[in-house]
Amino acid sequence: MPDLHQIPHLDEIAHHGEYHGVGKRVTETFADRYHHQNKVVPSLEDAIRLTGLRAGMTISFHHHFRNGDHIVNMVLDKLAEMGFHDLKLAASSLSAIHAPLIRHIQNGVITHIETSGMRGELAEAVSRGLMDCPVVFRSHGGRASAIRTGELHIDVAFLGAPSCDPYGNANGYSRDDDEGIACGSLGYARPDAAYADEVVIITNHLVAYPNAPWAIPEDEVDYVVVTDDIGDPKGIMSGATRYTKDPKELLIARNAANVIDAAGYLYDGFSMQMGSGGASLATARFLRQKMLDRGIHCRFALGGITGQITAMHEEGLIDRILDVQSFDLDAAKSLKNNHFHHQIGATYYASYLVDSAVDQLDFVVLSALEIDTDFNVNVLTGSDGVIRGAIGGHPDTAEGASLSVVVAPLTRGRIPTIVKHVNTVVTPGDAVDVVVTDHGIAVNPRRPDVKEKLEKAGLHVFTIEQLQQRAEKIVGVPEPIRYKDRVVGVVMYRDNTIIDVIRQIDEDA
Template sequence: MRKILLIWPFLQVSWQKIGGMCMSDKLIKNAGGRWVPETINGEKVFPFMGVGRYKPSGNKMAPKISSCADFSSDGNKQVSDLKEALQKAGLKDGMTISTHHHFRNGDLVANRVFDVAKQMGAKNLRWFPSASFPCHAHLIPYLEDGTISHIEGSMNGPLGKFCSEGKMSKIAVLRSHGGRYQAVQDGDVKIDIAVIAASCADAFGNANGISGESNSGLLGFALADSQYADKVIVVTDTLVPFPCVPWQIQGNYVDYTVLVDKVGIPEKIVSGTTQVTKSPDRLLIAEMTAKFCEVTGIIHDGFSFQAGAGGTSLSIGIFFGDIIRRKGIKARFARGGSNQYLVNLLEEGLVEYILDGQTFDLEGVRSMRENPNHVWTSPFTSYNYHGKGNFAGMVDVVILGATEVDVNFNANVVTHSDGYLMHGIGGWQNCLFSKTVILPLPLFRDRIPVVVDEVTTLCGPGELIDVIVTERGIAINPLKTDLIEKAKGSGLPIKTIHQLKEEAEHICGKPERPAPKDKIVAAIKWVDGTVIDVVRQVADE
């Protein structure tokens, strides 16, 4: 049984019935000031205790011991189809099925897995994806009929709406990319069957995402699944003779291989947001962010950075490139999500290495395949909080998005101000441990202020967020006195976070927020596995 090295002394308990049922009788006020349940779906959880305060002890989990005596000596693990693979894996009611999201909105395998599960009559399955996308709206009927009980993973678009309206039979759980690896490693989630879609594999199970027809780039989000699941199925549309090289998934972890017509649509790994912004306001935000990084000395010879794949972040990366050229310096490495703009910096010699965790376009896939300085990483190396360090703290500056930020610099990335759960956490929480964290945000969206008194959903504590850049000014966290001093005399419009909030409300007014219902529909985990907040069912319109 896991032990906690530090017992948090400030638990407050409230007895509450939710929606007429004791979904979780005890609610505990955590260190972020949010009331969270003591149990989720019948399992004990721990409240967020503050950054770095929760330190479990004990050993990592492990899958069951396998024997070569149970596998063919010729290395052939291929079965006829996905149904046979699931039957041999022992699919039954109540199991946890995992998939990965490297194909993003072009994934074809997760939907097929649950089509087969439905045909087999399985019920009450927990789906544990590394992320979901609008293409997975196909699974809503299976959530309605009980084939799938709930999702533990990000929910974008239709699935988020379904959950927010209280239609999921159990409480959803959202984790960061690193938090997902942590949950599997620590035994918070036991995967019964992992299904890994790969663009290329051999019959033994060695697999990658950079060869074959349906390239997705990395398979790092499936690493924990391959290492810890009881049964592992690799599904591919390009089966090659042994060995499949390079292998991102090792066949020694794999039980069965399946050949199908197509595993994914590569063109759809390109998100609708992975385009450089053309908005004058967003371009101004990008330019101000880059200038801030230059005048404060964040951009220097050998610095490192991570920028997301949103339109504003991509523009910031382009401005970074301009500054690097002008100064005649190089960045030591850039953390990816890779895309064509980051690849251009690598190939021009302005960045020495890309340390890539996810591929956002086909140029990223090409570079990963061809360039030895385009390095594969995984949530274990990059983000896992229960490891012996990770890459996040070595990054000089990270550029992140958010749906809301409040006057205490707390930020929200999963819900909108109307309470709807529409986005995943991704690596966002993990990146907060970088040396400087900057959120470039519009001051308002659709005439709704982004800077608020208190965020709707707490995803990241304000002590880890350093700078907010808007088109109308830049707010620096008062804790970052060094940045405040360096920004003096820069000519940049430095303001307080309260000034930005007041300016937004002067323009837009202060909209009333709809009061959510009592029923908890989702829990937000912090990077260490504790519960930082919950999402409640949205109010009826």
């Protein structure tokens, strides 16, 4: 045994037999100190002042309320009222409900934006040159990675939570009762909470300590603000997560399920993710029937989770759910009630810096606005060049999965979906394996193994050029979009390198 008295100063400590601790001991009961020893502040304005926020800093938000979110507008209105300016807004995504940001950009409150996506009037205005500084678009995995490395440094995170206790343990639902506004998983808020200098939880439902289980723990939270309104849960269920009855989308979904099966990725214990969009989400319905017919199960389903995935879990068809975002209220309720429905953070989900969950996927089914003859995919800008969507986890999952399947109709109205060159490259063609349309299937030449298996199963495979020519024959060649030289958006790949830019549309020509 070592002689402890040889350690400098330890002999003196032992001699006196005193321990001074790291703080003053509290002898009150838990119930007594509960009301004054917590992180609740009187108002949002008080919380903002306490964070030390000032011009030039970065504020962040999550988007788990999707088009029902009220937090962004509430906080920005308060910041404008308090006289703030020259702030950078780093939201995990922005929706149509955030149109009031236009006014805050025009008034100089917000001068920079980083996000995964943008829709509605705000996106229209940005596409037409609203901002002096281009918007930076990152994938969900890319954003989490940028926050982790400090490339995207967050000074103050304002995070809405449907339940929180006075010490800051926050979650997307309330465990004790049915009060509050459920949004389910807070996966995209977790990097913000972990790495932001200051974290403010805004909740409409203060619950008793401890609010366990929690998505965000108290040690990552600095202030708690209680307000009456944080969002509308009905806005969670948006068009991108609808339950389709469209015959065309159902045909595509059935064909996608057949592709996955024929390619050899539907086996007992497989893993999967369904992207947003009607045909993509509907693919799970056809996979379910195949699983029932063969008596096989899925080890885990990943990503944005819908009620149909949770229903399959409750049937015993899916063992585990890894939920980074609950796409509807059924999924949010399942997260609360099912022990093996687990919420995960964006880093765990899709960061390229770690062995993330997307790297364990057998297959992913993804939607698209456009696919070109090099298999590049656009999910961000419309056929008119206007920003209309979000990168989301598209490139993260396409690269991570063993089989990436992109589903889309051959045409939308009079607009071709398969084109010679996409407007904006979001997911590069070398990460896309199969394209499934209502007019046929195309396999990337990089995957001759998949093509051989599909043809052996009796599935007719076209070249991507044949599908492009068919689309052109049906709807003709669209007029080229006219752009100005000015860059309004910078598109980052999942490793946070620039993959493309978005230019201001030219409506004067």
